[in-house]
Amino acid sequence: xxxxxxxxxxxxxxxxxxxxxxxxxxxxxxxxxxxxxxxxxxxxxxxxxxxxxxxxxxxxxxxxxxxxxxxxxxxxxxxxxxxxxxxxxxxxxxxxxxxxxxxxxxxxxxxxxxxxxxxxxxxxxxxxxxxxxxxxxxxxxxxxxxxxxxxxxxxxxxxxxxxxxxxxxxxxxxxxxxxxxxxxxxxxxxxxxxxxxxxxxxxxxxxxxxxxxxxxxxxxxxxxxxxxxxxxxxxxxxxxxxxxxxxxxxxxxxxxxxxxxxxxxxxxxxxxxxxxxxxxxxxxxxxxxxxxxxxxxxxxxxxxxxxxxxxxxxxxxxxxxxxxxxxxxxxxxxxxxxxxxxxxxxxxxxxxxxxxxxxxxx
Amino acid sequence: xxxxxxxxxxxxxxxxxxxxxxxxxxxxxxxxxxxxxxxxxxxxxxxxxxxxxxxxxxxxxxxxxxxxxxxxxxxxxxxxxxxxxxxxxxxxxxxxxxxxxxxxxxxxxxxxxxxxxxxxxxxxxxxxxxxxxxxxxxxxxxxxxxxxxxxxxxxxxxxxxxxxxxxxxxxxxxxxxxxxxxxxxxxxxxxxxxxxxxxxxxxxxxxxxxxxxxxxxxxxxxxxxxxxxxxxxxxxxxxxxxxxxxxxxxxxxxxxxxxxxxxxxxxxxxxxxxxxxxxxxxxxxxxxxxxxxxxxxxxxxxxxxxxxxxxxxxxxxxxxxxxxxxxxxxxxxxxxxxxxxxxx
Numbered sequence: 001x002x003x004x005x006x007x008x009x010x011x012x013x014x015x016x017x018x019x020x021x022x023x024x025x026x027x028x029x030x031x032x033x034x035x036x037x038x039x040x041x042x043x044x045x046x047x048x049x050x051x052x053x054x055x056x057x058x059x060x061x062x063x064x065x066x067x068x069x070x071x072x073x074x075x076x077x078x079x080x081x082x083x084x085x086x087x088x089x090x091x092x093x094x095x096x097x098x099x100x101x102x103x104x105x106x107x108x109x110x111x112x113x114x115x116x117x118x119x120x121x122x123x124x125x126x127x128x129x130x131x132x133x134x135x136x137x138x139x140x141x142x143x144x145x146x147x148x149x150x151x152x153x154x155x156x157x158x159x160x161x162x163x164x165x166x167x168x169x170x171x172x173x174x175x176x177x178x179x180x181x182x183x184x185x186x187x188x189x190x191x192x193x194x195x196x197x198x199x200x201x202x203x204x205x206x207x208x209x210x211x212x213x214x215x216x217x218x219x220x221x222x223x224x225x226x227x228x229x230x231x232x233x234x235x236x237x238x239x240x241x242x243x244x245x246x247x248x249x250x251x252x253x254x255x256x257x258x259x260x261x262x263x264x265x266x267x268x269x270x271x272x273x274x275x276x277x278x279x280x281x282x283x284x285x286x287x288x289x290x291x292x293x294x295x296x297x298x299x300x301x302x303x304x305x306x307x308x309x310x311x312x313x314x315x316x317x318x319x320x321x322x323x324x325x326x327x328x329x330x331x332x333x334x335x336x337x338x339x340x341x342x343x344x345x346x347x348x349x350x351x352x353x354x355x356x357x358x359x360x361x362x
Numbered sequence: 363x364x365x366x367x368x369x370x371x372x373x374x375x376x377x378x379x380x381x382x383x384x385x386x387x388x389x390x391x392x393x394x395x396x397x398x399x400x401x402x403x404x405x406x407x408x409x410x411x412x413x414x415x416x417x418x419x420x421x422x423x424x425x426x427x428x429x430x431x432x433x434x435x436x437x438x439x440x441x442x443x444x445x446x447x448x449x450x451x452x453x454x455x456x457x458x459x460x461x462x463x464x465x466x467x468x469x470x471x472x473x474x475x476x477x478x479x480x481x482x483x484x485x486x487x488x489x490x491x492x493x494x495x496x497x498x499x500x501x502x503x504x505x506x507x508x509x510x511x512x513x514x515x516x517x518x519x520x521x522x523x524x525x526x527x528x529x530x531x532x533x534x535x536x537x538x539x540x541x542x543x544x545x546x547x548x549x550x551x552x553x554x555x556x557x558x559x560x561x562x563x564x565x566x567x568x569x570x571x572x573x574x575x576x577x578x579x580x581x582x583x584x585x586x587x588x589x590x591x592x593x594x595x596x597x598x599x600x601x602x603x604x605x606x607x608x609x610x611x612x613x614x615x616x617x618x619x620x621x622x623x624x625x626x627x628x629x630x631x632x633x634x635x636x637x638x639x640x641x642x643x644x645x646x647x648x649x650x651x652x653x654x655x656x657x658x659x660x661x662x663x664x665x666x667x668x669x670x671x672x673x674x675x676x677x678x679x680x681x682x683x684x685x686x687x688x689x690x691x692x693x694x695x696x697x698x699x700x701x702x703x704x705x706x
Contacts, residue, residue, distance in 0.1 A: 084583070
């Protein structure tokens with residue numbers, strides 16, 4: 001069109017117009033992101049930053065004298081919060097493995113109690129040596145994970161459906177086994193005291209660090225190493241991000257998924273052992289909402305429910321945030337319902353932030 | 363009207379299907395049919411009630427079908443169960459209603475169909491929605507342990523009380539035991555159907571336990587954070603009490619507090635014997651179940667319906683205080699005696 005608008009043409013001399021033309025080669029747009037854009041970008045690179053910030057801010061707010069009259073910020077109370085979240089924390093580690101592969105596990109809580117009940121029935125009621133009772137409990141936990149994994153990989157059922165089914169199955173078996181009756185703390189002490197080892201603690205000043213809390217941190221540390229420093233870990237992320245692409249890249253996705261479900265089962269077994277120390281007795285009716293609580297910790301911890309993104313350390317902070325909110329709101333003298341209310345908003349907020357961060361790559 | 367019609371139509375449909383399905387079984391055995399519908403199978407109390415009812419039914423040559431909700435408050439399963447029982451043409455239904463008001467319409471239908479409906483453990487509101495109610499006097503159960511704790515302390519002015527309740531729904535069993543305990547202890551309970559409206563400074567606080575050890579332990583830890591000098595602990599049931607004891611023990615304070623509870627399950631009674639729980643009020647689920655079966659048998663044979671205890675709107679199946687530290691003026695049995703009749 002420009003040709004016709006220019007009456008004074010200079011024949012084929014294209015070089016005379018070269019200076020006026022765009023000489024840039026293909027490149028990415030480099031516009032300034034602005035403040036929110038920068039925040040979005042930083043969070044995209046460090047998804048654990050959100051839960052860490054929320055944790056720090058909530059601890060600070062609940063420490064204010066006018067909120068909890070100084071009852072919250074004591075070494076004793078903070079270590080108590082750690083104890084109270086330790087079991088859900090370990091379960092959240094197992095849940096994270098599944099969610100990183102874009103799955104979900106509704107059966108973790110029931111499987112944990114099933115495993116603990118087997119440990120107790122054998123070790124306490126039947127007098128089997130504690131070591132073998134523990135082995136049996138772990139076999140149940142890993143076997144339960146294997147069962148979930150086989151249904152997901154071999155029969156190609158959605159994880160939600162599989163674990164919804166096994167949740168009911170595990171619950172019914174453990175109720176049939178126990179008649180819903182608890183195994184008493186005193187009987188465990190007498191018959192198989194080693195089942196309660198994770199309830200023991202060391203005192204640091206007024207703080208009390210139970211072995212269960214140490215165990216929780218160890219579980220997260222080992223999983224962090226495995227997910228970030230081994231090929232297996234990269235495969236897990238790859239499968240969660242895009243299973244087809246992972247398969248095309250030569251990853252044996254079904255085999256890896258099976259190992260993920262079995263590893264989650266193993267971690268559930270660890271939670272089962274720790275739960276006996278934490279609660280003192282073995283109750284078939286405890287931890288009824290543990291599956292949902294573990295998912296809550298994972299989501300608040302910044303792991304994407306769509307798989308493939310988020311740090312394994314996030315759920316540790318997620319579980320701690322829930323514990324801090326519960327303790328803080330209670331010490332502030334608020335009705336129990338406000339804890340539930342606050343956790344509900346935290347979940348929605350966490351997923352909203354996750355969705356916002358995802359848009360950075362779009 | 364539309365609602366009623368649809369509902370009746372649906373019910374008749376269900377009835378037709380169920381009759382077809384159930385026909386062979388009922389035709390084969392000319393036994394009196396009965397149903398037991400419990401709240402859940404997760405609570406040993408109901409598990410034991412079921413065992414007692416099955417045993418009594420067998421002894422009486424009756425055919426008993428049992429149903430349970432999946433969890434506390436699972437009304438849909440219970441409504442479906444009542445509909446199934448109506449369709450099966452049973453003579454009587456024993457039910458522990460998860461939610462009285464929600465079950466009233468279907469229970470009324472059952473009674474109109476000529477079925478004897480007996481509420482076990484938990485009364486309907488009002489109680490005469492059912493033909494009869496066989497239940498523990500839960501207020502009395504709470505009152506007994508409250509009186510015992512007060513008598514044990516002597517001077518109650520220095521009491522620091524923790525109240526470990528069931529859950530946030532404040533169902534009747536929960537407030538009856540809680541307020542019964544407080545009244546027995548000598549505290550003004552204000553609204554007898556409300557938990558936590560008291561303003562007596564001796565109360566440190568209420569927290570919920572879901573009636574299990576884990577909840578009991580966490581709740582006790584929480585209340586200890588508010589006031590570590592707690593010396594009286596009321597618990598909704600014995601698993602919660604066991605959890606509270608674990609919390610106190612981890613603080614090294616298990617000797618400073620009296621723990622009282624309600625239920626009479628065997629592990630709970632064993633805990634009384636070992637000094638974990640100071641006193642507990644024992645209730646009798648097996649008796650509720652067997653009395654219920656007897657009542658249905660009697661109704662099938664003579665058409666007579668059972669009557670209530672005097673002065674109450676239910677038939678009181680009794681409650682006994684279990685403690686190894688008896689106090690004057692409060693009748694009690696020892697843990698050894700209680701182990702003979704505990705359930706679960």
